[in-house]
Amino acid sequence: MRRASLLLACALAAVLAGCDREVVTTVHPPRPDVQENTVAQPQAPEPAPPQAAVPPEAPPAVSTAPLPAVRDAGDAQGALLLAQRPLVVPVAGIAPSRLADNFEQSRGSRKHEAIDILAPAGTPVVALDDGRITKLFTSKPGGLTIYQYDPDGKLAYYYAHLQRYAEGLREGQEVHRGDVIGYVGSTGNADPGTPHLHFAVFRLGDPPKWWEGEAVNPYPALSRAKAAEQVAAR
Numbered sequence: 367m368r369r370a371s372l373l374l375a376c377a378l379a380a381v382l383a384g385c386d387r388e389v390v391t392t393v394h395p396p397r398p399d400v401q402e403n404t405v406a407q408p409q410a411p412e413p414a415p416p417q418a419a420v421p422p423e424a425p426p427a428v429s430t431a432p433l434p435a436v437r438d439a440g441d442a443q444g445a446l447l448l449a450q451r452p453l454v455v456p457v458a459g460i461a462p463s464r465l466a467d468n469f470e471q472s473r474g475s476r477k478h479e480a481i482d483i484l485a486p487a488g489t490p491v492v493a494l495d496d497g498r499i500t501k502l503f504t505s506k507p508g509g510l511t512i513y514q515y516d517p518d519g520k521l522a523y524y525y526a527h528l529q530r531y532a533e534g535l536r537e538g539q540e541v542h543r544g545d546v547i548g549y550v551g552s553t554g555n556a557d558p559g560t561p562h563l564h565f566a567v568f569r570l571g572d573p574p575k576w577w578e579g580e581a582v583n584p585y586p587a588l589s590r591a592k593a594a595e596q597v598a599a600r
């Protein structure tokens with residue numbers, strides 16, 4: 367009975383003025399925080415100069431670019447492309463969980479912008495993705511290197527410090543994910559005592575140039591890749 371009459375009263379009130387809304391709109395009038403702020407300023411007669419000198423008001427001006435942060439972690443667009451590729455870890459017998467993210471480490475005056483995958487010399491290096499061998503190149507820092515494009519020609523994969531190439535490997539050759547393309551070594555500027563694959567990914571421009579691109583951190587995608595099966599070294 368009571369409930370019904372309450373409901374009825376409320377319904378009536380709602381029709382007249384709007385039960386719930388009325389309460390909400392009447393809450394606001396007093397504003398204590400505004401008063402606190404305005405009181406603080408006039409109450410500082412003498413010690414005002416030192417207080418004003420401490421905060422130089424610089425921080426608000428720094429509200430500019432979120433882009434550099436993305437760039438530092440590697441090219442975001444390239445990372446997205448890489449994440450969509452089905453990949454294997456480019457060194458045979460290495461589990462994804464053994465990889466380390468050393469993309470942002472500094473090497474001399476530069477950032478590494480690659481990851482190093484440690485393995486005994488002679489361990490097979492495999493294509494992590496389908497694609498084409500674009501360039502076989504020897505450089506002072508990289509030693510014996512391979513540049514491979516992904517099937518769409520949007521990403522370049524760079525394998526460095528190789529001991530040697532797989533027999534018969536040539537520029538222009540189509541490769542499939544898991545194909546042996548070379549062997550882990552320490553050519554170039556790698557420490558002979560720490561043979562490893564230096565592996566980098568670049569997002570290519572248009573038209574693609576094998577020596578030019580935006581560095582992509584391969585670690586996030588590779589940490590979710592499959593391990594390449596152990597292949598017998600030839």
Ligand SMILES: [Zn+2]
Nearest residue numbers: 480481482564
């Ligand atoms: Zn490296």
